[in-house]
Each structure stands twice: as structure tokens, then as C-alpha cells.
Amino acid sequence: QVQLVESGGGLVQAGGSLRLSCVASGRTFNRDVMGWFRQAPGKEREFVSAISWSGATTDYADSVKGRFTISRDNAKNTVYLQMNSLKPEDTALYYCARSGRITTTRSRDAYPYWGQGTQVTVSS
Secondary structure (H helix, E strand, C coil): CCEEEEECCEEEECCCCEEEEEEEECCCHHHCEEEEEEECCCCCCEEEEEECCCCCCEEECCCCCCCEEEEEEHHHCEEEEEECCCCHHHCEEEEEEEECCCCCCCCHHHCCEECCCEEEEEEC
């Protein structure tokens, strides 16, 4: 059974930083693309970032490019999202997701496995 457990969310002032972590279990981790998505109240879940199994390829939504950094440690079955220069519009529930694909993708449908989410709130 595949499980994803996120942590690291919280309340931070605008301009601050947070690092989200996602620990994966139940399936060989180091061959899967991993992604981060977020969902704000009243909005659809949107793509934030993705990373290939080797970490060599990353992808970012335009809204977070230059501020967020995705990384992974396959030895620890963990993917991270370092978020800097946070803005109030970054406030959302952040989800970790796991894809069986070997190339990064922004499509939610390509991620069959999801965590329960961790809340990020950025105050102005």
C-alpha cells in the first residue's frame, strides 16, 4: 500500500520561508516522479512542482519559479519543497503526489497516489 505523509506546513509572515517534506512508503520510491500540488479555498488543485526520479529534471509553475525549490533524497524516500519569499497568495493546502511515470508531468491525472496535505498560511 502506497502512503505519502507530508509535514512542515505552518503559519508564516510574507517574505518568510518554509520547507515541506513528504515521506513515501509502500513502493519502490526511486523510480517515480514526485510532485507537489496545492489547493486554496474555492479553487482547483493546481500544479506547483515536480521532480524526476533521479532529481536531474525539475519543473515549476510560473507562479513559484525562482522562489520554490524541489529536491529528493531517495535513500530516505523523501521529497522536499523549499519555499522562500512566501506571499499571501501561496496560502493553500499543499499535497505531495506520486506518479508511476518516469518523466515529469503537470497533469493531476498522472498522479494516482496522494498524501493528506499540509496547510501553509502566509500572513500579510
